[in-house]
Structures are given as C-alpha cells and as structure tokens.
C-alpha cells in the first residue's frame with residue numbers, strides 16, 4: 001500500500017513584496033519538510049499575490065515571477081511543491097500552477113475557467129486554457145510541458161483544478177481528471193472571504209471527492225492581501241465524501257502548513273465536524289484585515305471619531321478585538337514585531353497597553369450632541385483601554401456659519417437651511433481628527449455602513465473622511481445585532497450603553513429628536529429592498545410585489561419606501577465612488593471597485609418607478 005504525506009501551505013502574500021513572499025514560501029517548505037510532507041500545494045498565484053491588478057498586464061511582472069520560481073528550485077531536492085504564478089506564452093497570460101521536484105520544473109498547468117463574478121475580474125488579465133491542450137514553455141532555455149497535464153508521485157497520480165475551475169458544475173476539469181483516473185486533485189485557490197462561504201466550500205470539497213472519485217485537497221490564500229479582499233487561509237481535504245482535514249482560519253501568522261497521510265486504499269476514515277457562526281467569522285475576518293492593513297501600510301495604529309453610536313463603537317471594539325486575537329495567537333513580542341510597532345508597553349497590563357497605543361478616539365460634541373452619547377463613548381473607550389479625548393466643535397461650527405451668513409447677507413435657519421446646517425457639523429469634525437491621524441502616523445477609520453452607502457446618508461468629507469472603511473460592506477441591521485453579540489459572547493461589557501441607544505446623527509437641534517430611521521425608513525426595510533434591488537438585481541415593480549407579501553407595511557407606504565430607496569441610490573453613486581476602501585465581507589457589497597458598478601449619472605429609474613406606481617395597491 002503506497003502512502004504519501006501530502007500537505008497544503010497557506011501564505012499571507014503582498015503584491016510587489018517579492019522577498020517577503022518568497023520568504024513565506026520557503027519557510028512553509030521547510031516547515032512542511034519537518035512535518036515529513038512529500039508533496040505540498042500552495043494557493044493560486046502565491047508567488048505574486050492574487051490582487052496584483054494591472055501589474056499582470058505588464059511584460060516584466062510575469063517574467064519576474066518566473067525568476068522567483070527558479071529561486072525556489074534549490075528547496076525542492078526532497079519535496080515536490082505545486083505553486084501558483086502568472087505565466088506568459090507568447091503574448092498571452094495564463095493563471096498557472098507549476099510543479100517543482102528534484103530541483104526541476106516538472107510541468108505547468110493552466111486555469112481553464114476564469115473567475116468573473118462579484119469581486120473577480122480575471123478576464124482583464126488572463127486568458128483561459130483549452131481543455132486537453134498541451135504545449136511547451138521555454139523556462140530559462142529548458143522546454144517544460146505546459147497545459148492540461150497530470151503528474152505522478154510514488155505511483156499516485158494527481159491533477160489540478162485552479163479555484164474557479166471547481167465551481168463550474170458539469171463543465172469542470174475535474175470530470176476529465178476523473179476519466180484519466182487521477183487519485184488526487186489539488187485545488188489551489190484565491191477564494192475571497194465572505195460570511196458563510198467556508199461552509200459552502202466544505203460542501204464543494206466533500207462532494208467533489210465523491211463526484212470525482214479522488215481525494216480532493218483545497219488550499220486558499222491568507223489575509224488581507226492588497227486592501228479589499230480577505231482570504232481565510234482555508235486548507236481542506238476530503239475523501240469518499242468525508243472531510244478529513246481543516247485548519248484554523250484567518251490566522252495572524254505569515255503561513256500555515258497542514259498535512260495528512262494519503263493512501264489510495266485507506267478506508268473508515270474519521271470525518272471532521274466543523275461549526276460555523278456568522279458573527280464569529282465576521283469578527284475574525286475584520287480583525288485580520290485591520291491588522292494586515294495596519295502593518296502593510298506601515299501605520300502605527302488607528303484614529304477614530306467615536307460618537308458612542310453603533311457604527312463607530314463597533315469599529316472601536318473590532319480594533320480592540322484585533323489586538324486581543326493577535327496577542328493570543330502570536331504573543332506580545334511577535335505581535336509587535338509582525339505589526340512593525342516599536343511601542344513601549346507597560347508589562348503589568350500589556351493588552352490594554354497595546355490598545356492604548358494603537359487606538360486613539362475622540363468624542364467631538366456639537367450643540368446637538370447628548371450626554372447619553374458622550375457617556376456611551378467614554379465608557380466604551382475606557383473599558384477597551386483606548387486613548388480617549390473629548391472636545392467641542394461648537395466654536396468651529398459658529399465660525400463657519402457666521403462667515404457664510406456675512407458673505408450671503410442673511411441668517412441661516414433650520415427651516416430653510418437644514419442640510420447645510422447638519423453637514424457643517426459633520427465636516428468640522430474632519431480636519432481635527434485627520435490632524436490626530438497625521439500626528440500619530442495612524443489610519444483614520446471611516447464609519448460608513450452599507451445601508452448608509454445605499455442611500456448616501458453621510459456627509460461627504462465629513463463623516464466619510466478616512467483612509468479605510470472597515471464596516472462599509474455590512475448593513476446596519478447586522479451591525480446592531482453584532483454589537484449585542486459582542487457584548488454577550490465576546491464579553492465587551494463596555495457596549496452596554498451603546499446597545500441601549502437608537503441610531504441618530506445628532507445633527508439637528510435636540511427638540512427635533514432626529515433619528516436615522518425617521519430621516520430614511522426602518523433599517524430592516526432598507527435591508528430587504530437592498531437585498532432584492534442590489535444583490536438580486538430586481539426592478540422596483542418586482543420588489544414591490546415580493547415585499548408586499550413579506551413585510552407588514554401598507555402598500556402605499558411600501559411604494560414610498562421603494563421610491564425613496566431608488567431615488568437616493570441613483571443620486572448617491574458618486575458618494576459610493578468616494579468612500580474609503582472597504583473590506584469585502586458579505587456575499588455582496590456596494591463598493592464600485594469590487595462588487596457593484598452603477599452609472600454615476602443616470603435617469604434614476606424614472607420609468608421603472610412609474611411602472612411601480614401603475615400597480616394596484
């Protein structure tokens with residue numbers, strides 16, 4: 001009975017960090033050797049990083065990747081490695097996996113189905129390879145087999161599906177690998193994180209092992225590679241429909257190696273059970289994304305305008321939780337070293353000491369702010385251990401207001417100038433909080449959520465100011481329930497006050513009792529309309545007919561809400577184009593750079609809303 005120790009290595013790569021990327025790969029190879037692994041698979045495009053964008057269009061970038069591949073040969077004396085990189089044949093670029101063994105490249109195979117949905121735009125850079133086709137590649141003077149090839153080690157035959165290849169149902173290359181009777185199929189992936197996706201992948205991998213009659217081995221990239229997409233570093237293996245291997249996801253470490261003993265004939269293997277929790281997945285993903293963004297941008301921490309409301313408080317909590325998780329996985333010294341931080345940390349309370357250095361918050365009260373939100377912000381900051389300042393913005397607001405009143409020769413009033421008087425408050429908070437970010441060489445965190453993004457409920461260059469927007473990909477309902485969960489399940493008791501408040505901008509005089517939901521519509525309604533309009537791409541009339549059955553709202557009111565959503569959605573595309581970069585976290589988002597493109601100028605659904613109005617109520 002032939003036994004082969006096979007393994008997967010996930011790596012946290014960064015485009016253009018050639019040395020860092022190579023080091024992760026060689027360290028992982030050494031680790032694999034020490035575990036006795038003989039055949040090791042890395043993720044898709046592990047040499048360059050998946051998110052290299054238009055660097056892939058240049059001639060030199062794929063050439064440099066081949067040079068990096070050559071530098072790996074000396075590490076393959078007594079191990080076979082499979083590793084992803086872009087390879088040009090003539091003028092055409094392919095997304096490939098190279099197999100290296102005994103200091104030689106055995107062959108290179110190319111992806112057949114490119115990913116083009118949602119956050120993926122592979123056709124911009126790559127061409128797809130034709131099934132069954134084989135050619136040769138000139139690798140520094142040596143002719144290497146290139147294309148749809150399979151390999152063999154110790155009598156065990158193996159082939160590849162590269163990420164999207166596996167997601168194409170009956171067309172997938174795996175069925176032809178099955179016809180060729182391979183024993184083992186690797187799937188090197190760059191599969192973006194989305195809540196709930198890991199469960200979906202487990203299904204894909206276990207079902208593939210039955211449908212393709214082979215052991216199926218899956219390896220994903222790790223970390224916030226290049227800003228927006230997060231990879232969870234998942235390594236999975238399945239045989240006969242049983243999940244045999246799964247690693248801890250979203251690790252703060254630069255790489256992780258997992259292996260198991262493969263045998264063609266092994267029977268009665270024990271299946272692994274895994275649990276999935278959306279809030280936990282969200283927390284782990286944002287924490288790692290924040291950590292990677294901070295260290296890869298060479299920033300020393302974060303600055304946050306903390307209102308004591310839901311959005312800013314959730315972000316403050318996530319930064320503290322990032323420190324907490326990084327700290328428990330890596331330990332203090334390794335955490336600081338990996339984050340490139342040189343902070344002096346008090347030894348008696350190191351965790352809070354790190355939070356104090358990394359997270360600086362400020363409450364910036366206006367005449368319309370309440371004692372409730374100040375108390376909420378203060379108690380949360382104190383409980384997290386964050387640096388907290390509290391100042392007033394009233395002088396700056398009056399100074400701007402008086403200046404403009406003098407210029408235009410009249411007094412501004414709430415009856416006449418509501419939006420301008422609201423926005424000036426949000427805007428004067430921006431320069432001073434930016435100043436703090438500059439002083440600290442820190443990232444300014446913007447607090448937009450996806451529901452606000454849908455309808456443009458934010459002041460441009462006011463509360464939209466910031467360099468990253470960590471929660472812009474999730475809706476407000478999700479944030480509100482996550483805060484409850486974080487208080488109870490993660491033990492953030494400092495969220496008690498936050499969780500007792502109703503969402504409000506506090507930009508109008510207090511006697512007007514402004515709330516977000518009065519200005520807009522109930523958040524659960526925004527979430528439902530968004531789901532149908534944006535995720536499912538349905539038109540207003542269809543949405544009305546569906547929601548009329550699902551929601552307990554009068555038909556007249558529902559029509560008004562749908563009108564408002566589409567009117568605000570269309571008018572505010574320019575705002576979404578200007579939000580700070582955000583992480584992709586849910587199965588869809590409204591970020592125009594990744595998931596959702598929409599014209600900045602448009603007819604604003606006039607005819608489609610007219611069609612809605614014609615439906616009987």
Ligand SMILES: Nc1ncnc2c1ncn2[C@@H]1O[C@H](COP(=O)(O)OP(=O)(O)OC[C@H]2O[C@@H]([n+]3cccc(C(=O)O)c3)[C@H](O)[C@@H]2O)[C@@H](O)[C@H]1O
Pocket residue numbers: 419422423426456457458459460462463504505506507516519571574600601
């Ligand atoms: N297509 C387009 N391309 C470029 N610019 C376009 C545009 N359409 C309008 N504009 C411009 O947009 C500007 C208006 O945008 P902007 O100044 O941002 O302001 P605007 O969107 O009119 O108002 C901000 C809204 O956000 C709410 N808010 C603000 C701050 C915080 C919170 C909170 O929840 O805490 C809520 C506030 O209550 C108000 O309803 C105008 O000057 C207009 O000319």
Ligand SMILES: Nc1ncnc2c1ncn2[C@@H]1O[C@H](COP(=O)(O)OP(=O)(O)OP(=O)(O)O)[C@@H](O)[C@H]1O
Pocket residue numbers: 304305306307308309310311312313362363364365366369373429447463502503504505506516
């Ligand atoms: N008094 C304040 N002090 C500091 N920052 C503030 C203040 N008021 C508003 N901001 C900033 O403006 C952002 C936008 O306000 P918004 O009301 O949308 O969010 P929130 O207050 O965090 O949550 P909620 O909407 O649930 O009240 C806040 O997240 C915060 O960054």
Ligand SMILES: NC(=O)CC[C@H](N)C(=O)O
Pocket residue numbers: 044114115120162163164165167189190191192
């Ligand atoms: N890189 C890819 O091919 C990714 C596409 C695939 N559907 C995924 O999200 O996992």
